[in-house]
Amino acid sequence: MPSATAPPDTGSAGCVLDRDGMGALVRELRARGRTVIGPTVRDGAIVLAELESAEELPYGWGVELEGGHYRLRRRADAAAFAHSAGPQSWKNFLHPERVRQWTADRGPDGELTVRAEPPAAASFAFLGVRPCDLRAIQIQDRVMIGGPHRDDAYRERRTGAFLVVVECTEPGATCFCVSMGTGPAAQPGYDLALTEVLDETGHRFWARAGTARGAEVLDSLPRRPADEATQDRARRGVAEAAGRMGRTMPPVDLRDLLADTLEARRWDDVAARCLTCGNCTMACPTCFCTTSEDITDLTGDHAERWRRWESCYDLDFTHLPGGSVRTSARSRYRQWLTHKLGTWWDQFDSSGCVGCGRCIVWCPVAIDITEEAHALHQESLADRAGAADGAP
Incomplete structure (x- = not known):
């Protein structure tokens, strides 16, 4: 399902946020009443959890992946999103592991009262959605609310969720999104797309809006116009990531x-x-x-x-x-x-x-x-x- 209607001009070059701009993004989303969920370091892994500030992002952390193997590792830089998929996905929030559906109570007179559990209201902002996980959300949308067997609890959580996609510039050893056509570049369906850039000129994020509400949020942040050097470096990083996938699928149907x-x-x-x-x-x-x-x-x-x-x-x-x-x-x-x-x-x-x-x-x-x-x-x-x- 789309996040919002009336996307802005897709030909826009976007803008550039610095690290302070990332902090402002989290504050703005929280000020709009959203629960911001993003990656953070906890219990020896990069997990998804509620963020109170951008400083909780895993700056300077990467991961070492292989079959049956996951380890955190310190990076030589302060990248916030130079890590691959962790043990959780956004499914944990949109389609939780356990949901109570109803309760039944017998009163003193023996009368039975059954109460349906209404879907909990939610206003999520997902920060750091990978392109492959954006596609996964869209697939779950098709399963949960795109057919005859609608899941109202999922729909309640999904409707209005604000998606901030971060393009991949450093794939893991077990990544194969290129084979599945799901990354590492962002596909349509996001509210905001970010590409992290670290080079001799600094640490910054190339930001683009994919919906009208994404543009509204972006307009409220401290930013500067996107220069060609930042755009070129961001695009090159994503293109290079596509050539460094750790795994492939056979080139057949x-x-x-x-x-x-x-x-x-x-x-x-x-x-x-x-x-x-x-x-x-x-x-x-x-x-x-x-x-x-x-x-x-x-x-x-x-x-x-x-x-x-x-x-x-x-x-x-x-x-x-x-x-x-x-x-x-x-x-x-x-x-x-x-x-x-x-x-x-x-x-x-x-x-x-x-x-x-x-x-x-x-x-x-x-x-x-x-x-x-x-x-x-x-x-x-x-x-x-x-x-x-x-x-x-």
Whole structure:
């Protein structure tokens, strides 16, 4: 869903904010009654949390990423956004892990009163949204409010959310947004876009408005016109980042690849490593599955229904009266990957993967979605070559 109507002139060169301007941006958003959420250092990671000032941004911090590996590292400069996706995504705020749906109470006369839990009012400003995560939000919009099964709680949180996208100039070792067409440059859908620039002339942010309300906020900040040197340096940084992706997907139609390799031998290989823990689905910014659970107090006079995240790796996810449909790790991993890269297209007209790499980093056994896709591709090529040669 769009953030606002009537975008300003997209041909504008924007303006330049310095570090004080970033501080003013956070103050302005808070003054407008918004809860500002952005990256900050906490518990040995760069996490998303409410910011009271821009000084809480992770200035001078970067990350070291690999399969099953995440470490903070000090940078030689004071960059605020030179880090890759952390353990959380904006899904944690728009589609929270646990939401109470209703409560029921039995009165002294035995009468039962059921009260629906109204969606909590929210006015978010998300600062530091990566282009891949902007696409993830748009995908969740399509799932939650773009079809016949609308999620009113999600819609309440999403409507009016102010999105400040920060383009990537330093991709991580597990990033592959270029393969998925989601970055590192900002795509339409933001209110403000920033590109961080650090060079011999200073630390600054090239800022552009994508909506009328974005332009209104930008106009209220201390700024200066965007000079060509800053614009060129910003564009060059993003272009160079596109050439430094740590991972790639095979250059084929992934939807067709997954449909053609349902019986591939590779599924047995990955099943031998997969713990079916569901970490990848929890960290993924687009996975949306939920289940409901009911709880009561000891007296039986009070009950609540909660909705919580669920994972297709859970044995009970496909439980039917006759038992679970997918009892093996092979079947559950295959379901996740074929849905994410393939049948998501049939449901939502897009891929379910944005190339953020979180599933690689937060997998405890370092299973790599790009490695699996390349392996399936190579097995498919080998099988075709063998068939052409007349091999059994």
